[in-house]
Amino acid sequence: MPIWCINPDCNESNSEEQRDCQTCKSSLVFEWGESYRIIWSNIGTKEKPWIAEKKLPDGVVISRVYEATNGTQTSILKVLYSTDQTYVRLFEREFGLLDRLNRERRESKKNNCSFPRVPEVPNHPDISGQVNFKLKRDITVRYLMMEKINGQNLTEWKESNNNTKVTEEQAIQWLKEILIILNKIHELNFVHRDIHPRNIIKTPNNELVLIDYGCVREILDNVDTQLTQVFSLGYTPNEQVRRKAVKQS
Known part of the structure; x- marks a missing residue:
């Protein structure tokens, strides 16, 4: 090796x-x-x-x-x-x-x-x-x-399953799992800022794990145009791309 x-x-x-x-x-x-x-x-x-x-x-x-x-x-x-x-x-x-x-x-x-x-x-x-x-x-x-974290990210998982569409029930279940960890992050007054399928790992026991915390930022009370620009094409809200993100972004 x-x-x-x-x-x-x-x-x-x-x-x-x-x-x-x-x-x-x-x-x-x-x-x-x-x-x-x-x-x-x-x-x-x-x-x-x-x-x-x-x-x-x-x-x-x-x-x-x-x-x-x-x-x-x-x-x-x-x-x-x-x-x-x-x-x-x-x-x-x-x-x-x-x-x-x-x-x-x-x-x-x-x-x-x-x-x-x-x-x-x-x-x-x-x-x-x-x-x-x-x-x-x-x-x-x-x-x-x-x-x-062992497993496949959701993009890899989809590709390995012949791009099969995710059912509504499965999508809702996955959203619930991710929202639990996002809620914990927000309780600590942080936002992740880079959530997309490649940053979500599906483990062998079907557990979802959010990874890549390299872009986290403390939650601000006002609009901040000086934030470090972080975006993933197709997943980042437009106002964040324009560096005019608000808390809801």
Whole structure:
């Protein structure tokens, strides 16, 4: 199994026994309670072992999402390369919200109460959500680890079922499941801002899980035209695309 370097200027594969990249000398090991390494999954390609990436118009890489393993389980590793405070705040918010949702879920389980499934982040006293990792060329990146939700997103599920139409009963049931987690997010005074079929995973036990909290924002009482623009074609309301979103958007 090849182990990949996260240096955006390198991105070369290495053998499993290596602890440092043989090309750029950056570390290949991430200490997150346990040692994790980037793997080439069937989601990535041999040339691009990440699941997704965000770039600026000039081609500068802002962030990438990888799959990482500690040898027994696979997790999602999000890496932020940009030091722009706009992206740093979004990165910190994502962990902060997931951490709060995770704590509420654990508390609900203790009290035998139900709570919607959310991606888990490590519950470890010595680990914070934002861990700095220095690459060999003296760039410090931020990264966070979270649970990989197994299953298909709703777009993949539809395609694998020959684009069969969803029944009205099924659609209503799915909407109810998603509204439960959205209600929890709104109770914490946040909005998700990027809800579409690719961000909803259908697990093997038919449970729906909302993912990708990288665009969450605190709820504002007034219209804010300075919001970071976030939209998915076909799913984002027009006023949000025009950066004139209101709470109802």
